[in-house]
Amino acid sequence: MRKGTCVVAVALLGLLVAGCGGSSSGSSSSKSKNVTVDLGEQNGSGESGTATLTQEGGKTMVAIDLKNGSTIAQPAHIHKGTCAKLNPTPEYALTNVQSGKSTTTVSVSLDSLKSGSYAINVHKSASDLKTYVACGDIGSGKSSGGSGGGGYKY
Numbered sequence: 001m002r003k004g005t006c007v008v009a010v011a012l013l014g015l016l017v018a019g020c021g022g023s024s025s026g027s028s029s030s031k032s033k034n035v036t037v038d039l040g041e042q043n044g045s046g047e048s049g050t051a052t053l054t055q056e057g058g059k060t061m062v063a064i065d066l067k068n069g070s071t072i073a074q075p076a077h078i079h080k081g082t083c084a085k086l087n088p089t090p091e092y093a094l095t096n097v098q099s100g101k102s103t104t105t106v107s108v109s110l111d112s113l114k115s116g117s118y119a120i121n122v123h124k125s126a127s128d129l130k131t132y133v134a135c136g137d138i139g140s141g142k143s144s145g146g147s148g149g150g151g152y153k154y
């Protein structure tokens with residue numbers, strides 16, 4: 001009887017140790033919380049800056065900060081594609097940029113934005129949407145945690 005109890009105790013101890021060891025692999029370093037995208041000037045606008053994308057649960061907060069932004073409201077969007085080859089249909093609408101500033105929370109995860117092909121662009125004005133004043137590729141953004149992508153070229 002006594003011998004049997006002892007075997008069970010050892011077996012339980014073994015399970016406990018195994019359980020502890022297994023949990024340490026849970027935290028992966030590829031989980032980054034925010035990404036900064038450089039917004040480059042387009043069409044001689046003189047407007048350039050950054051967009052900071054911060055993960056908020058399953059959503060993403062996009063904060064645009066442009067130098068020399070116009071006081072006229074400037075529409076901004078997340079488009080599919082890259083600045084070099086942009087799908088003209090906006091994928092996610094952002095708050096109009098005014099005096100270089102805009103903050104919007106979009107209903108898409110940061111990981112989805114990073115893994116897909118997306119770019120953020122700012123238009124000259126509501127009446128001149130065709131003229132882009134600034135653009136940045138989300139995929140090329142510098143993430144705070146993950147490794148940078150290799151396919152960066154101009």
Ligand SMILES: [Cu+2]
Nearest residue numbers: 076077090121
């Ligand atoms: Cu747009």
